[in-house]
Each structure stands twice: as C-alpha cells, then as structure tokens.
Amino acid sequence: MGTAGSTSLPGTTRDVFTGCAAAERLFDEVAADPDAERVVAVSGPGGFGKTAALAVLSGLFETTGSGGRAVVLVDDAHELPDCEWDRLVRLADDDGTRLVVAHRPWSGIDAARALPWTQPPVRLEPLDRAAVARRIAALLDAEPADELVDRVWAQTGGMPALVVPVAEAALAGRPVAGHAADRAVHEFERAPAAVRDVLLVAALGCPIEVDALAPVLRMESSQVEAATAGTWSTGLLTASGAVVGLVGEAILRQVPETRLRDLRTRVALVLLDRGESAVATAPLLVDAGTRGSRAAGVLEAAADELLLSDPRGAGEYYTAAVTAGAAPARLGARRAEAAALSGDLDTALRLAEEVLERPDGQARALAATVAATALAHKGMLAQSASLYQWAEPSVSAVLPLIGVGRLAEATRLVAGADPRPTISGTIRSLTAQGVLDSVIGSPVAALSHLLRADALVEPNGHGGLLPDTPAALAALVAMHLGEPEVATTVLDRAITGRGCADLVRHRLLRAWVALAAGDFAGAADGLKAATGGHRVADPRDELFAAAIEVGIARRLGENADLENAWPRARDAVMRHPVDLYVLQPVGEIAVAAARLDKDRWVEPHMSEAEALLERLGSPPLWAAPLHWYAVQAAIAAESPAKALHHATIVDGMVLAGTPAGAFAEATRCWLRVLGGDVEVRAVRHAALALREAGLVWDAARLAGQAAIRTPDRRSMSALLTCARSLREHDTDPPAEQSAQARTGPGGPALSDREVEVAELVVAGLTHKQIGERLFISAKTVEHHIARIRRRLGAGNRADLVAQLRIRLAQREN
Template identity: 35%
Template sequence: MTGHDHQPEHLRPGSNDHPLTESSAIPGTDSPSIPELTGDSEAVRELLLALSVGFTLPAPLPSGLEGNEELDSIIAAAKDAGLLLSDGSVVGTARYALLKGTPNDRIAALQRELVGKVLAEGRVLGDLARDLARSGLQDSRVAAELEESANRVLDTDPRLAADLYAEALLAGNHELANAARRAQASAAIGDLDAAGRIVDRLLALPEPPDLRLGVDVAAAVWAQRGMLARGADTYNWLGPDRMDGSAPLAAVAMIGSGNAVGAEELLAAAPPSGSPTLLAVALALTQEGLRRTLGPAPQLALPELIRASDMMNASGAAIPLPETPAALAALCALHSGEPAVADHVLTAALAAGQGGDAARPRLFLLRAWTAMQQDNADEARLAINEAVKANHWPLAPRDELLLAALDVGLARRGSEVHELVLAWDRAREAMMHVSVDLFSLLPWGELMICAARLRETRRVSHSLDGAWELLGRLGNPLLWSVPLHWAGVQAALLSESPAELAPHAAALVRASEHSHLAAVLAAGGKAWVSVLASRFEASDVETAARGLAAVGMPWEGARLAGHAAAHAEERRDMVRLLACARDLHPQSAPSGGTSERLADPHQDVAGTPVPEGVSPSPTDPSGLSAREREVGRLLLEGKTYREIGEAIYISPRTAEHHVARMRRRLGADSRSELLVRLRLALGEVHPPP
C-alpha cells in the first residue's frame, strides 16, 4: 500500500479526529520531521512509531523492541529528547511526523502485529478495533470482532450496531455476510431507504443468508412506508416452512391488510415457536390479541395487547415489526373509547424505548391523538413536536398521514378555518403516499369528516371505499368498524345528506347490541339528527353529549350540546345545554389560549349577558373585555352570530349583545367601521384570509 489513500484517517493532516493539523509540522522544514535524536536514533524512532500506531508501554511492543535489553535506555532517550511524555504517549508533533513520513504498508504491518499480540494475550480489541477500521486497516480479525460486537447490541442499541457494522465493512467484512442485520439496524434507527436497499440486494440472491430476518426487515419497512399489504406479500413469498419465529409478525401484517384467513392458515402451518423468552411471549400475545379484536368479544383483546406491550418493554428488544405491540394496544383502546388507557400504554412504551428510535415518532403521534380526542390541544401539539424531533430521519409515510390527520383534527376542533384549509392541503399530499390498512382507520375517519366540511369528499372516496372493503373482508369487526361509522355519521351531517347518513346510523344501531361504544355513538347520532330537525328534548341531548364525553369524546359532546343550545326554543333549555357544553369543553379557545376563554368572570356558565349594575369585566387598553376580544376575532373571521355562539358555547343572542357593546365602546357607526376598528384594536392590520 502506497500513497495516502490508506493512511489512518484519524491521523491524516487536517483530520478532525487528530489534534494536529498541517500547521503542526515542525517550522522551517518542507515536510514533517522529528527533532534530531541522540544515542540510538533508529531504535528511538521505532519505539515512537510503534507507540504512535497503538502499541503501549510496558507491553505489548513489536517483536523488534519487546525483550530488547536496551529498552529502558531507549525510553529514557525518547524522554530526554522531549518526544515521549510521562504517560507513555508520543508528543503530538512527533507522532504526526512519524505517521506522515512512514510508508502505509509499514504502518499496516505494525497494526496487524498489534492485533495479533492483543488477541494472543486473550484480550478483545474493543475500541482499538474501531480505530483500526476507521484508519483503513483491512484485517479479517478486526472485521470479525466488530461484527460480533454489533450482533450483541443489535436488538438493544441499533444505532451503535449500525456504526459497528459499517466499520466491519471498512475492515474487509463481506457485504452480504451480515446484510440482514445491517438492514435491521438501519430500519431500527429510521433510515428506511438504506434498509430497503440492503434488503433488496439480499432477497435477490438465490440462497440469501439470514433470509427470515431479511423478510422481517422488508415487511417492517413496507409497513412504515404505508404499504402494509406489500409486507404481508413478503411473508407469503417466504412461506410457512421457512417462517419459524416470524409467524406472529406475519399474522399482524396479514390481518392489518385484511387477510385474516391467510393469517390463520399460516399460523396453523408454521412450526411451533422456540423458547418462551420475553420477546417470544410478547409476539405471541400480540398476534393473539389482534386476532381477538376481530371476534365477537373484542373487549378481551385490550388486556392481551397491553400485556404484549409490557413484555416487549421488558425484553428491551428493538426488532423489526410491522406494528409495535404498544401501538396496537393504543389503537385498540382508542377504538374502544378508552383514550386514557391508550395514553398510559404509550407513555410506558416510550419510557422503555419500545421499538427503538424508528418507533418513537409513531408512539408520540398516537399520544397526540389520545390528547386530541380527550380535548387537550396543547398536549397534542407538544406530543407532535416530540414526534417530529424524535428521529434524525424524516417521518415515515404512514406517520406523515397520521400527522396530517392530527393537524386537520386540531384545526377542526379549534374552529380555525384558515388553518383547516392549509392542513387539508398537506393531508391531500400525504394521502397519495400510502394505502389503507386496518391500523390507519382513525386518520382516514378524521380526513373523511374534514373532506365533508370542505366539500372535498371526492378526494377521499376511493380510499374510504378501500377501507370499507378491507373491513368487509375481515367480517366487519365491531371494534374497528364502529369509530369509522361514527365518522361517516358526522361527515353525512356536515354534507346534509340523509342518504349517506342512513347506512352508518343503521350500522351503529345494529352494533349497539354488542358494543357499549356503538350504543353511545348511536345515541349521539340520533341526538344530532333531532337537533338539526329542531325536534329534540334538552334532557336527551344532554344525556347523549355526556355519553360521548364518557367514551373519550368530550369535544364531540360539547359540540352537540352547544349546537342544540343555539336551536333551543326555551331559555331554560338553552341555559342547561350551554352549561353542559361548558362543563364538557371548558378550555375551548379558537384564538389559541385557554385562559382567554375563561378570563371573563362576569359571564355566567350559560353565556348570558352581564346584568345591569354589575361591574364590567377587566379590559385592556382597547377598552374591550377578554370575552369581547374573543368574539371580535371570530367576527373578523366572518362568522355569523350563530357560528360564534357554537364556537364558544354562548347563545347567538349573547354574541349579538357582545357585538353591540363593542360598537359602542369603539365608537363604530356601522358594521364595516366596526370591523376596521376591531382589526386595529386586536392588532389585525390586515383582514384575515
């Protein structure tokens, strides 16, 4: 080896890993050199070169120095020359000069001799192996130790494993020898492209090594790309004879893509699993719990999936998965009306690092969904922020869809029309990159509702047809289909389409015989229809609204009560329903904060005007109270009195009273003048979009 192509990288001039740079060369010379030595200069030079390469004092040393009777005097001469420090390390300038001026083949020979001596002593190379590999040394012994080290930490520290595998390649390891494990490490840290490229080359071989692991990685990558059915196809290609311990993973992929029959056949044909380790038990419980979600008693599935998540946390393994047990348990809880349970499971999984770095964004996004469903927008946005920064790599496509649906859902619940339109535009892009599967029904339901509100149903109709077809292949399981039917009810109400409403309402009524959640949602749908027809009893609406809140849908319940209050004929009904809405959704704040909505203590819970003689609420320099500023912002958004009332749970008449008071306080003689003065008072120098 000649030239500098194989020079140890961390010792090259200008390298960030070496404390010296070109400026460290000895002044007054054209090339690096060391100060003139006294005594046996060649022996001192050899000692300093050996120590610069990685040998240590007192041992091991190269054969030419080890056992040399003059070694002590050589060491003393090096110290006297000021080139060897008391700790046995070579002075930086001398070290740099020696390595720069020594042929690469000589350095490599010394490095190989060092490896042989360390291994002969029965010691592991440890960090020395990494240093040697990064320096460019190709040695099978170094590569083997790096590969073994990577294998040991693959399931628990995939990021370190990825680095070690890369260094083993530098040291001369064969590219395909550990391809499946390298792909697993890349997938576990979120580098889907690298994992996919490695697996593609592996699976194209006639007899690929570690075939089953390679298929596991391929299926996990397909799932994260939002193409779960492709992952199931990969397991079908593998076949039951070669499935071994991957059968539970294959069952998850197949059920998630709508092929429960194929999953049952595969599990029956696959050989029995091996030792009952924590990981094996976690995977077995995962597929058993998922299968239960399709049966007549889906309430038994949630405890099983929670136990699967607990066992996966305890195992500490970060193996490739189509879906983590924690995510499946959380989805089961959300589909059962138990968002608080979902949040607890997700919190524990994140603390344990379940699924490795690649799984963290999805777990955080599901936490955001539980927070949004429980009407906690601030917590949802915090979880979204954690998801976005949880990984060095961009979000996987299936997680991009979940994020897009979260943005849509938060904007819809915040009555932020402009933000809703922007979020919908982003969601349209995300939808094009994924296909529908069982584990993405919640975001598709939210997008269905948004599409109906924005009159964009055609944008999601094909995907929703696929969702209903998938559920049909699975036998329309109650746990998975009920929330999507509820989304269909809300979409039909927004579209004012009785024909579209009827099948979803009928499905909820039929399901209510076997599902408490379906019964609550059926009552909620019935209440909405009666409110829109202005033929309702306040007590029935309140019962339905509080029922929705009890199954983790407080915003939906408050929305129902608030809308009914706006249509109530009797004042006592209006007061009762507004009080219910405020009780279920006290922190509603379209302007972005919760304190502003509750800042006016002189506004009673029913939203009635402040009686004469009561001191006015605190005001800011504009002369407007916190409540009036809130109403003013909604007015600037173009909302009617009724829409203002529905947004902040006051009656339309109360909203009108607020506007009248604002006109008087701001001295506006007309509505157009009021809008101008409001923009100035609220800092809106331009009209809102």
C-alpha cells in the first residue's frame, strides 16, 4: 500500500465526521499507530457514514503504508453469506492483520461472534444537537444561528447523511428536496416489506412497540419483533422511536391515499385503546375520514377539550364529528359556541337559531347564550338581554340591560346573583359589577372590577361567552375617566396576548384612544390595522371605524376628507342602535355633522342618547363626555344657545374622579371666548384641565380659538404658544425629523403674512376662522396655505403642520 508517510488526517475528509466522537477516536488511533494489529467493527444504520468511515481509513492506511501486512476493509458485512464470514475469521487469525468490518446493527449476525475483536465496536449514532451545530459550522466556516440548528435537527433527527443537504437547502431558502428526500426514500424502499410497514405506521404516530404494532399491522408478535429490529437498523428513527421528520414526510408521499386512510384509522383506534387523549388521535381520524359512533365520539371529546383554548379547532372537530355520524341537533349548540368564541358571529347566530327554532331542540339554554353573545357584539343589546335570560337569570344580561337603560332589572340581577365558583363565573360577576358601578357607584371601583376580570381572561385568552370583553369595557371606562394611559395598557395587552376573536374590537378602541390623545398617525394606523381599509361587517365596529375616520379628518381641518368620510359615518350611525357603550363615537359623528351642516342625520340619535342617560340617572362618567361633544357640535353649528344648554347640564354633574369638572370649566370658558371675553389665565387653566382629561387636541383648539378672538397681540402670542405646546406630542417624530431635514435653518423663508397664517394653522384653526382673525377671505387663506405647502414640500396637512411647528420654534429662538 505504499511506504509510510505522514500520519495526519486530511481535514476535508474528517469534516464528514464532525460531531461523531466514536469515529473520530478510531481515526486518531489509526493515525497514531497504523501498524497495530486491529480487528474492529463499525456499526451503524443506513446513512450514518459506514462507507465514508471506511474511505477515511483507507486513506489513512495508504498514507502511512501497510508494512507488507494485509489491510482488509469490508462494507455491508450484514449481507455476507456464512462462507464469507469464515474467510474473515481466517484473515483475522493471521498475526498483524488489520481488519475493519462495517455492518448495520442487525441482531442476527451470529457469525460475527467468532471474530477475535481487538476493541469494542465503533457505533455510529444520531448526532445530538451540539454535533449538528458543529457540522453546520464546518459547512459555513462560522457559528450557525440557533434557529437554523433547531430546524435542521428537527427535520433530520441527527441522521448524518441528511444534515448537510438539509442545512444547504435551508440556507438557500428552498424546500428540502432532491438528494436529501431521495436518500430517505431510497432507504425506505430498500428495506424489507415488514420493515417498511413498521416505518409507515410509525410515521403516522404509532409507538414502536410490539403490542401497539401487532394489531395495526395484523402481524404475529414474533414477526413484529424481527421487523422492529430491522427498522432500527435503517437509521430512519430518532432515539425516541419517532420517524425522522423529513423521512416521515417522504415516506407518506409514497403510499396510496386509500391505504393511508385505513392505517390512520387503525393507528387512532390502537392509540385510544392504549389511553391516548382524544386530541392526540382526532387528527388521524379526520385525515382518514373515519366514520362510526366511536370516531364521532372521539372527535366530539377532542372538540370539547379544545373549546376554550382553540375554539376554531374545536369547531372543526365538531363538524367532523357530525360528518362521522354524530347527531347534528345534539352538537348544534356547542358548534355555535365554538363559532362565537372564535369570532365567527354570523355562523354562531345561524347555528344557535337552528337549535332555538326546534321545539324539541336540545341544549337550548346554551344556544340562547350563544345568540345573546353574538347579538351583543353586533350592538343589538335589547335582544341580547332577553336571550341571556332565556332559561334562567344571568349576570351576563347586566351589560346589555344597562346599555339600553334598564337599570332596575340590572340592579336586581346583580343583587340576586349567586356567582359560580369558577373562573368564567368570576369573570362574569366582576364584569357585571364593574358596569353597574360605572353608572350608580364609584367609577374608579368600576375600572378596578373590570381590570380584575380582564386579568382572569389573560391566561388562555378566553373568558367564555361574554357580551363584551373586560378589556374593551375597562378601556371605555378608563377613557371616560380621562385615563388614556390605562386604556392603552389594557388594550395593548389584549391585542398582543389574546386570540383573534376580538382583535378588531380592541384595535379600533386602541385607535380611538390615539385619536383622543391627538395622535392622528397612530389613529390612522390603528384604523388600517383593524379594518384593512375596508368597511366592517359588524355594526358596532363599523360605527367606531367611521367615527375615527371623520374624527381624523375633522381635527386635521381637511374639509374634502371630511366630506368624503361623511357617507360612511352617516350609514354607520343609522345602522347601529344607540346604547351606552357607543356614546363617544355617536358624539364624534354629531360634531362632524354640525361642521358639514348635516345635523338632521344625527339629531335623533343624540336625543335618544340623552333619553338613555336620563333613564340611567344621568351618570356623570357617561353623560359628561356626550354633552361635551354636544357643546362642540353646537359651536361648530354656531349655535350658542344649544352650547349653553349642554353647558348648564354639565355644570350640574361634576363628580370627583371624573373629567366632568374639566368639561364644565372648559365649556364655560369656551362660551366666554365665543363672546369675545378672553382671559389668558382662565383659558390656559381650562385647556390644561382638558389635557389632563385626555383631550389634548380639544385643549389646543380652545387655546387657538381664544387666540384669534383676543384683540391684544401679546395675549394672542401667549395663547398660540400655549396651543402649540399642548399639541407638540401628537407629532409623529419621524415626520418631524424628516421635515427638519428638508426645511432646516436654511430652508425657504416665509413672509410675515405667511408666518401669521402658519401660527393660526398650527393652533388648529379652520380656513374660515383664520380669515376672520386676519380680515381676509377663506379663499385667500387657502391660497396662502397652498403656497406655503408647495414651498416647504409638505405632502399633506399633517406634514405641513409638523414642518410649521419647527419653523415657528426656530423663529422664536
């Protein structure tokens, strides 16, 4: 074999065995002492590197020289007949022979026992995660990302022949196919039929145990034992007995669908007999299309188990149970409940209605609760309240009852309630008490009850069938209390940590909070995230979405946008009945209507809202914000008498812990300003009170309105500065920074008249109001603003306002 030479092992060859300690140890021993007598076995399943190990050893012996003595390397020795094994025994008996025998770990190689082994066999085993990482690192010549290592390890099970091709496919962003998948299929197809059958049912989830495999494969136990031994020798199983992920996928693609369905059913039934859960076996039954009472019962049990944690999956299993033979009438109410919990309200209503309309319908109480929940989420609170009490009194009816002004009934329900000692029962009780307290008790206590209810919902994202989420109700109460930070926190937690059933609701409320705070970019982004830029099917959500759209347009002073948004707002307010929980969006739409001289569309709804509040005793928490909107609508319509009427009402409902006092003070101040009585200190105090109540934009607008009505130049400057400082935080930082980059200190200068217009634009005044203050027409104001926008390169009004704030600040400095 040549003369002796260097004993170093070529690196490129050894890289193949990176992470395989047994093989590396053998290579080191041979390289260190190639002349030593050696009779050793290399044992490993297919694809684990036996042939490659022999190639490395051959290279080593060729490099170091044979010294005239035999070097025999034997591959696939498990396939040798007995006579060949006898020859190997004779070779091994010669002094100085170096013999390496590679074979699969068959249990029946009796002839191998006669060989005079000089050391324990070298076993090639699956790579652990650390070894997989080292092999990928050798491929990359760099440390691989944990995500890549985890993915390759999961798909290959540490099978050495698959690690590198799977890693290369993952790095290239392509599906694992070609060599890797072909290698798996080749190993599967070359195995005996019984071994293939074991691998196939193992890929379907059957344990590699004789008592599980025998009934599935319909084989004798002795046959199963022999096949199982052969299965381990293929290298297609992980240490736990599961088929390697990539291999399982490739195997299943080779089998006709009819046979797969039959085997899935058999495996599922065996797993059930062994005590496996319904959730674990249900996917097999669904994939197999299994029918019959047992399959239907398993699917129903799986659905029951998943109902709260995965209602969408539960609904699919209920439907599969009906397909398998379960009675539709018996599962109708639970299918409706699953649909409601997953947010599919239309399906929930349809299924519940089918149960309620059958005279002999089963589970009618549950169906009534489902229908009541769906109707509440659609804003039909009166009908919801009736259905919640279909079978027996329920505290879930408290929210819809109070929502439509039926306070006495709600109070009796809470007083007579005997809450169930369950999490869902506690959530319903806390929610009911919180809503009731918001009307007749302490608003702070109300918020506390609702936050506690929301905390109980958090672990799994569901609190059962509720007329509204505690998170949404807590956010509404927090907003009415003037605590937008609390509303933001609870909504952000609900959006990021819950299921998708109420995601639209929570995102719209989050956008509503941003609107009130003057964060118009955040409000617009939240609206788009919730609706995708389209109208919403559910009337309640559509009402909030439409109100946010007109609210943004109104506050930015974009009359064209407001006109465009009005039809949606008009339709939304017409479709949704007035209830306690939508008073703010109704009020916002009323202000927009007054601005556009379309009051007639909203006046009946505002009157209905006032009547509702009177039935509830005019609770300050809910009533004061509505009357504030009414004041704004009256101001927009230039109707001081109406504004005074609502101001008088707000004056009489000041309650500690609510923004009613801020509304009362700001209303009185605003009316004085409209009459020409501008006192800087009073305006500033009222504006700051509005800011503390969470109405940042309204606060700035009050200061701006006062600025245009004072004849004193110093007072006007002070009030404009106050307005700008109040609105500073609603500017989108990236927009402001980009504006500064474009206009900087060396940007185009503004004329004195343009500076005057700019100050009033930043203060939030309309074209008409700016014209009145500067004694020019609204059309001339429009021309000034258009010219300023062109000179500054502003894309829209929000960008213009951001740039003007920087310009004015630079001018003052």
